[in-house]
Amino acid sequence: MPVMTAQLTKLAQDQEWTQLIALTAQGDQAALATLYDRTSAQVFGLVVKILTNREAAEEVTLDVYTQVWRQAHTYDRTRGAPGAWLMMLARTRAIDRFRAGAAEHGRMESLDAAHLFASDDETPEQDVEGQERRRYVRQALAKLAEEQRQAIALAYFYGLSQSEIAEKLQLPLGTVKTRIRLGMMKLREALAPYEAGLVP
């Protein structure tokens, strides 16, 4: 896909989603339903990945869109794209649910971060741009050491603090800090051309 076309597609999508969120803030139920139709697969996919439980993921997804209904007025476009806002809500909700379950069932020990970056597309996707983006980010992740990917995934997808990661991996805190810092710096550098729109 040519760079300009991909950027225009993303721009048009952001504009549509922003408009849908604005209409939702005004109490337009149909706008929320349309936003759900456009975004629920991505939200549900993320939540399923984090929770590894479809039933719990359904409840969390429902909570996410109910939260959108209640808090659409708080969305500020200048602070980020609508998709990023939505995924932040989904991730936060999923982490809350995960941590509540982990505290109850002691799941933290058996936590496996490797599956988060595994290539296992469950849904045949029509979104070419989405596939392209995913491929590019995976390539960037492949440049990191496995230990760095693991530490970053535990922090971002499960909300584990550096101390919790150190405890789980039975490593010194300093080692975890270094892995996260160096891994993130490398990832940022690898993704910079994509984020700048230089790569489709």
Add this chain to the structure above:
Amino acid sequence: MKETKLPEELEEQAILDALGILDPEDRPAFMVRLQGESDLLRQVVKSYHATTGALTSVVAPVTPPVTLRERLVNQVALEAAREAERFELAADTLALGSVPVTPRDSLRERLLSRIEGESNARFDLRATANIRGETSVPVGEGMADEREKRLLQDDSPAIGYDRAGQPFRTSYGLS
């Protein structure tokens, strides 16, 4: 010389903020620095947020069951109805809960005086009509105004109110 690299500690905080695991104790100070520091910190923070944002795109989309959409639509409709009900209740409470304020007595006097003034004017008009009747002035010549004619044909007594607010009928005995 323009700053090109953040101190290590600050960059680490920017990373932890983007990952969503910045220590709550460090957050307030970090936010203050973010507001006041050079553009470099803001750029770095934005860049790390874009980096972590990209991580979510690695996860493949999964279509949720159709029933989930139905549940959402029903739930939101229910919430909207409840919200409307709460709004109505709040509006009623506000309207009914407003504190009554007794107006000054002079306002009552002014009102009564105005009513009385209007009644007298009416009386004068009827008296004038009787005089005109005696001199056989044909209706239509001296009183072309239809509104004036209707006033003269109205024989119903006026209604007044005493100080207790009780209505009483006034009759000016024109007929």
